[in-house]
Amino acid sequence: GDSVTQMEGPVTLSEEAFLTINCTYTATGYPSLFWYVQYPGEGLQLLLKATKADDKGSNKGFEATYRKETTSFHLEKGSVQVSDSAVYFCALSDLYSSASKIIFGSGTRLSIRP
Amino acid sequence: DTAVSQTPKYLVTQMGNDKSIKCEQNLGHDTMYWYKQDSKKFLKIMFSYNNKELIINETVPNRFSPKSPDKAHLNLHINSLELGDSAVYFCASSQPAGGAVQETQYFGPGTRLLVL
Secondary structure, eight states: OOOOEOOOOOOETTTTTEEEEEEEEOOSSOOOEEEEETTTSOEEEEEEEOTTTTEEEEEEEEEEEEEETTTTEEEEESSOOGGGEEEEEEEEEEEETTTTOOEEOOOEEEEOOO | OOEEEOOOSSEEEOOOOEEEEEEEEOOOOOEEEEEEEEEEEOEEEEEEETTTEEEEESSOOOEEEEEETTTTTEEEEESSGGGOOOEEEEEEEEEEOOOOOOOEEEEEOOOEEEEE
């Protein structure tokens, strides 16, 4: 079945450091890919998404490119801030195998030191 | 204005009790969901309703019964609560976009359930 694998946390960085959170997926069809973020004590919010190969999603300085050849959707940010501390979830939705269902990765906790 | 709201925010109860969690969305969406997030932050879908009709029902004990009185509400009733039910439960909603593109899901703030 479809699945998402993301790097285990926690990830701790200093402010202004470069961030990469790896995410790879397996899917039977042509999935849409997402990054969701969960700030402490809150629900999940969509951070960015990409719906087809080579698409780049971007928001708030974060970027991720849909790579079909490597089945990856790594999240990057050039200079992180303390306010980026949160749990980040990579996710996919494959309408051909599971309509309306999003499959989440296990989440990566990110902590940024001032 | 809150798009997806849940009540209560916190719920502490004894094993064996029956409890309900309510969810409302004011986004006009047709599809609503319940997710369970465990202590390790792992998030798993439980149910999905589209226009009050059940469309996804994952392997969930039948002690959990969702009810959708209208498309803006999706409540979750849990009978005979067990220690393992302790988790954060998230409601979400989305609007089908049609075609092969998965629509964005909007999440509520979560209900933190602790079973003692």
